[in-house]
Amino acid sequence: MTKESLFRESEFERLRVGLMNPRNPLNIGAVARAMSNFGFRHLRVVSPYELAFREARSAVGAAALLEQAEEFKSLEEAVADCSLVVGTTALSRRDPQHTVRDLRQGAWLIRKRLSMGCVALLFGSEKRGLSNEDLSHCHWLLRIPTREEHRSMNLGQAVAVCLYELARDQKSTFAPEKQALAAAGDLERLTSLLLDALQTSGYIKNSQGKAKSRSAAAPEEKVRRFIRRMNISAADAELLLGMLRQVLWKLRS
Amino acid sequence: MTKESLFRESEFERLRVGLMNPRNPLNIGAVARAMSNFGFRHLRVVSPYELAFREARSAVGAAALLEQAEEFKSLEEAVADCSLVVGTTALSRRDPQHTVRDLRQGAWLIRKRLSMGCVALLFGSEKRGLSNEDLSHCHWLLRIPTREEHRSMNLGQAVAVCLYELARDQKSTFAPEKQALAAAGDLERLTSLLLDALQTSGYIKNSQGKAKSRSAAAPEEKVRRFIRRMNISAADAELLLGMLRQVLWKLRS
Known part of the structure; x- marks a missing residue:
């Protein structure tokens, strides 16, 4: 584990995801799952519908996280340790x-504030969002940039998007593998094999003799450009060479 | 409405969100809701569990979007117009x-490619994700950077996060590209012609009969992937189709 990911983890430890009066066990479960996906652990639930909270807790997936979820009677208590x-x-x-x-x-x-202390990120109930009383506990408000015509997001999805954005700017450890591209020599072998196959099959006319007339050079250039327009990797060039050799052998036999 | 947002909307029009065999009506509904939240309209559903799809359609919220959702029997048809x-x-x-x-x-x-043509973004079923056959239709794969220990996201949440990221950079500049890329329908025609040529030439063994055994499907998937790894333009696809037709005709005569 690198120093950076350790640092990140300790910062993520300082976020508390707060749900006010959640009503739907599926949503509570989805919130827990998104938290687990993006590496946040501390779920705080304020005055949940008891049955919903129990049901969510008994569900499979993100069980450990939900087990450790803390329940509070008031928002004030739930955010007491947050700066x-x-x-x-x-x-x-x-x-x-x-x-x-x-x-x-x-x-x-x-993220900046997480390096200094605990932060609470609050989500209101599915029906009514955060109340004025809830809002009065907030330093400022966060809005997901949804369309004017359809602003309101599903609770589980809203939490997922917020946590994704919070986790987004960490240096990704998952760099896509760069494919080695075919070298010019391979591309030229491909060009001449393809040209050969096209001539043998009658797709382009074979020029007799070794001297290239202008009209014989033209197809060769076209095929060369065609091959180079494709972004062929070294491995795929090898594959295509094998295919062409076999096709050419069969065309001639 | 500003000029910029008009432009953006026309690009968002070109995204097709594809769901493979979705099983859960709540998830289908959540996908539609996230699409509506972030301004995407075209949902394509491949071989859904019929009851789930009907139930989702009858649900409130994002109803208009679900009503216009298109149903397909195969992935091949669902992505035929996508480059x-x-x-x-x-x-x-x-x-x-x-x-x-x-x-x-x-x-x-x-986003860059949406300025050139239609793009399909595919999500596998809740249980199994995308199959190898599905994957062979894909040019590349997208991964949401979730934790090693808990990678798999809920379907509705995964779609929400992806669409959020797509909509996130409103100001992104779209360089007009000169080359229109080949649509999936053309790539599939190329795949089947090349496969035919490889079988006729003996490069791969021809499977007798119509029923595909596992060993018969494998080369087809390999050829499909091979074709998609190359960045073939619409014009070059046309060219290559012509070459292959002639080669095939000659191989058979």
């Missing part, structure tokens, strides 16, 4: 009491 | 056949 409390909102209307930040900018600020 | 087909995967194991890109880089590429 920053951020509420989420689907609304665009400016609340004169609050700054509303887009997810991108907001997540950047939250 | 780029991207599969999603939770796996980290390197598939030697495919480049796997992180969501961030992958979304950037998809």
Whole structure:
């Protein structure tokens, strides 16, 4: 494990995902799953519908995380150890009491603050979102940039998108493998084999003799360009050479 | 509406979200909701569990989008008009056949390609993800950077995160490309002609009868992947189709 990922983990440890009065066990489960996917552990649930919370806890998947979820009677207690409390909102209307930040900018600020202390990220109930009383505990509000015409997201999806953005700017350890591209020599062998196959099959006319007339050079150039326009990897060039050899052998036999 | 958002919308019009064999109506509904949230309209469903699809359609929310969802019998038909087909995967194991890109880089590429033609973004079924046969239709794979220990995301949440990332960079500039890329329908025609030529020439063994055994499917998948690894333009696809037809005609005469 690198130093960087250790650092990241200790920062992620400082985020508390808070759910206010969640009603749907599937949503609670989905929130836990997204947290587990993106490496956040601390779920805090304020006044959940008891049955929903029990049901979610008994579900498979992210069970450990839900088992450790803390239940609170009030938001005030739930955020007591946090130096920053951020509420989420689907609304665009400016609340004169609050700054509303887009997810991108907001997540950047939250990450910055996580290096200094605990941060709570709050999500309201499925029906009503965060109440005015809830909002009064928040330092500022976060908005996912959804369409004007359909702002409100599903709870589990909203949490997933927020946590993805929070985890997004870490240096990805998953660099795509770079395929070695075919060298010019291979491409030239491909060119001449393909040209041969096209002449043998009658696709282009074979020029007799060794002297290349202008009209004989033209198809060769076309085939050469054609081969080079494709981004053939070294491995695929090998494969294609084998195919062409066999086709050519059969064309001639 | 600004000029920029008009432009963006026309690009978003070119994305097809494809669901392979979805089983859960709640997930289908959640996918539709996330699409509506982020401004994507075209949902394509391949061989869904019929009851699940009907149930999802009858659900409230994102109803209009689900009503317009298109149903297909095969992936091949579902992506026929797309010049780029991207599969999603939770796996980290390197598939030697495919480049796997992180969501961030992958979304950037998809946005670029949306300015040139239609793109399909595929999600596998909840249980098994995309099959090897499905994967053979994909140009490359997209991975959401989740934790090693818990990679697999809920379907609705995975779609929400991918679409969020696609919509995230509103200001991205789209360089107009000169070359239109070949659509999946052309690539599939190329695949079957090349396969035919390879079988006729004896490069691969011809399977007798119509029933595909496992060993007969494997070369077909390999050829399909091979064709898709190359970045063939629409014009070059036409050229190559003509070459293969002539070679095949000659091989048989």
